[in-house]
Amino acid sequence: MGLQAVLQKIVRSGDLTVKLPGGGQIRLGDGTGPALVCRVTSAAWAARIAAKPGLGVGEAYMDGGLVLEQGGIDEFIDLVGENAKYKVSKRGGLKKWLRRTLREANDxxxxxxxxxxxxxxxxxxxxxxxxxxxxxxxxxxxxxxxxxxxxxxxxxxxxxxxxxxxxxxxxxxxxxxxxxxxxxxxxxxxxxxxxxxxxxxxxxxxxxxxxxxxxxxxxxxxxxxxxxxxxxxxxxxxxxxxxxxxxxxxxxxxxxxxxxxxxxxxxxxxxxxxxxxxxxxxxxxxxxxxxxxxxxxxxxxxxxxxxxxxxxxxxxxxxxxxxxxxxxxxxxxxxxxxxxxxxxxxxxxxxxxxxxxxxxxxxxxxxxxxxxxxxxxxxxxxxxxxxxxxxxxxxxxxxxxxxx
Structure with missing residues (x-):
């Protein structure tokens, strides 16, 4: 699933414009709240965010793959949090349980x-x-x-x-x-x-x-x-x-x-x-x-x-x-x-x-x-x-x- 399709599923409220590496842009949300603009700096970062949004957005901001051009980090995080309820659900109960158990084993x-x-x-x-x-x-x-x-x-x-x-x-x-x-x-x-x-x-x-x-x-x-x-x-x-x-x-x-x-x-x-x-x-x-x-x-x-x-x-x-x-x-x-x-x-x-x-x-x-x-x-x-x-x-x- 491409970045645009993933973001359209996740970002349903707020006002976010995402500038894409190829020169295009996506307008997301319902237009409420402050208008935010961010830029994804490369196709590689676009693919990483699309593959694992919960991990990729934070990594992209931290490593310069996602740059805020309008609005601050606090407003951006508020928008991310408000839309968390729309995140894409992935199945895999047994595998997910095993991964969670190993991660939290904490010997x-x-x-x-x-x-x-x-x-x-x-x-x-x-x-x-x-x-x-x-x-x-x-x-x-x-x-x-x-x-x-x-x-x-x-x-x-x-x-x-x-x-x-x-x-x-x-x-x-x-x-x-x-x-x-x-x-x-x-x-x-x-x-x-x-x-x-x-x-x-x-x-x-x-x-x-x-x-x-x-x-x-x-x-x-x-x-x-x-x-x-x-x-x-x-x-x-x-x-x-x-x-x-x-x-x-x-x-x-x-x-x-x-x-x-x-x-x-x-x-x-x-x-x-x-x-x-x-x-x-x-x-x-x-x-x-x-x-x-x-x-x-x-x-x-x-x-x-x-x-x-x-x-x-x-x-x-x-x-x-x-x-x-x-x-x-x-x-x-x-x-x-x-x-x-x-x-x-x-x-x-x-x-x-x-x-x-x-x-x-x-x-x-x-x-x-x-x-x-x-x-x-x-x-x-x-x-x-x-x-x-x-x-x-x-x-x-x-x-x-x-x-x-």
């Missing part, structure tokens, strides 16, 4: 390689557009006028409240980023945290931060696969890591959560989710940004939780919070784009513009969301109403105690 070697692909990028990159505490997960906008820093503090306190923490308790954090959440729990809740990551760069930063605060004896970081964790803890926490587990490993993951929890323990799992099961990860995201990743539907997660013998004590869906978080990241990235181009290059900047843009669009318009699942082994370990969450958040807003 120990593959998991470390996949994490390194994204999280072992330069710390100087991330510190330029994240908040001061280096939170690289969905913030919590309790008020629409919150700054990114305020919303990330609110996120950490929202999570801490659901963990029902008490001073002196033990916490294991599966996937710790650059250590900010673990250090916050130590400082504000008086707990001790064993935190793990598969990223060498994140581990280095997290350890240095703990040492600088004099908290290395209470916030302990290690390069450890979640499958290799030992011992039992009062609390089990995982934020923005479950997306890297992969569907073939869900049972092992939740069996591990149950094994790590004391009988009166509480766990909180925070993850990107989607409203329906059986989906596939965007091909471009899988290849260039998060290889091996998958954002599940709750229906794909709950059977493994039940088989692990865990009780779901609370579920919360955070709608649009991640769209707002990524908007802040994208705007900050744009302000320092020239600095990032010096760290990497123009191709890298175009790749990240596309990544941040389609990510925001997905959460704003295509029904991806964040879910937080609270888990326990006993029905009486958390309060029977949710009032305690807000009460704890407000208490954590008061001046923090000094941690010895």
């Amino acid at each position: 120990r070697v593959a998991a470390r390689k996949n994490v390194a692909h994204h999280y072992d990028l330069s710390y100087d990159l991330y510190r330029r557009f994240l908040d001061e505490d280096m939170q690289y997960s969905c913030a919590y906008f309790a008020r629409p006028d919150m700054t990114l820093e305020e919303a990330q503090v609110a996120k950490k306190r929202h999570i801490a409240a659901k963990l029902c923490l008490e001073p002196g308790q033990s916490v294991v954090e599966i996937g710790c980023g650059w250590g900010g959440l673990a250090l916050t729990l130590v400082e504000e809740a008086g707990v001790e945290v064993d935190a793990i990551t598969l990223s060498v760069e994140q581990l280095k930063v997290a350890k240095a931060r703990a040492e600088a605060k004099g908290l290395a004896h209470k916030a302990r970081f290690s390069l450890t696969d979640y499958r290799d964790l030992q011992g039992t803890y009062d609390r089990v926490l995982s934020v923005a890591m479950f997306e890297a587990v992969g569907r073939p490993n869900y049972q092992e993951y939740f069996d591990g959560v149950a094994r790590l929890m004391k009988d009166d323990g509480v766990a909180l799992i925070h993850s990107i989710g989607r409203p329906e099961g059986g989906a596939v990860t965007n091909a471009w995201i899988d290849k260039y940004i998060f290889p091996g990743g998958y954002s599940p539907a709750l229906s794909e997660v709950m059977p493994a939780i039940e088989k692990a013998g865990l009780l779901v004590t609370d579920v919360e869906i955070l709608r649009l919070h991640y769209a707002e978080t990524i908007r802040h990241w994208r705007e900050r990235f744009a302000k320092v784009r020239s600095e990032i181009a010096e760290l990497y290059d123009e191709r890298f900047c175009r790749m990240w513009e596309f990544y941040l843009g389609i990510s925001e669009q997905s959460f704003r318009h295509r029904r991806q969301f964040i879910f937080q699942i609270q888990l326990a082994k006993r029905v009486d370990v958390v309060p029977i109403t949710r009032d305690y969450i807000g009460e704890t958040e407000r208490a954590m807003g008061k001046p923090a105690r000094k941690v010895a």
Whole structure:
């Protein structure tokens, strides 16, 4: 199928003119929205986009095969996202299932390689557009006028409240980023945290931060696969890591959560989710940004939780919070784009513009969301109403105690 035929099937809304390599052009959409004009630079790029639009469009923008001549990348991504519901469907159930299973297998070697692909990028990159505490997960906008820093503090306190923490308790954090959440729990809740990551760069930063605060004896970081964790803890926490587990490993993951929890323990799992099961990860995201990743539907997660013998004590869906978080990241990235181009290059900047843009669009318009699942082994370990969450958040807003 040629490029024109493919695009006519996919682009049904909006106003897009595509200039073709031979000198012709195609007018697509229903004429609504801003008028966008792009140019495909060669017949080879036209063929690649036609063969695999989900992969080819992002590659073409990243590598200069698709050039925007009128309109910006944000408007273009909005048009792409709006028309995603019209994408061409391809059959092949068994082959598709096998390919998906192999891609998401994420054994120990593959998991470390996949994490390194994204999280072992330069710390100087991330510190330029994240908040001061280096939170690289969905913030919590309790008020629409919150700054990114305020919303990330609110996120950490929202999570801490659901963990029902008490001073002196033990916490294991599966996937710790650059250590900010673990250090916050130590400082504000008086707990001790064993935190793990598969990223060498994140581990280095997290350890240095703990040492600088004099908290290395209470916030302990290690390069450890979640499958290799030992011992039992009062609390089990995982934020923005479950997306890297992969569907073939869900049972092992939740069996591990149950094994790590004391009988009166509480766990909180925070993850990107989607409203329906059986989906596939965007091909471009899988290849260039998060290889091996998958954002599940709750229906794909709950059977493994039940088989692990865990009780779901609370579920919360955070709608649009991640769209707002990524908007802040994208705007900050744009302000320092020239600095990032010096760290990497123009191709890298175009790749990240596309990544941040389609990510925001997905959460704003295509029904991806964040879910937080609270888990326990006993029905009486958390309060029977949710009032305690807000009460704890407000208490954590008061001046923090000094941690010895």
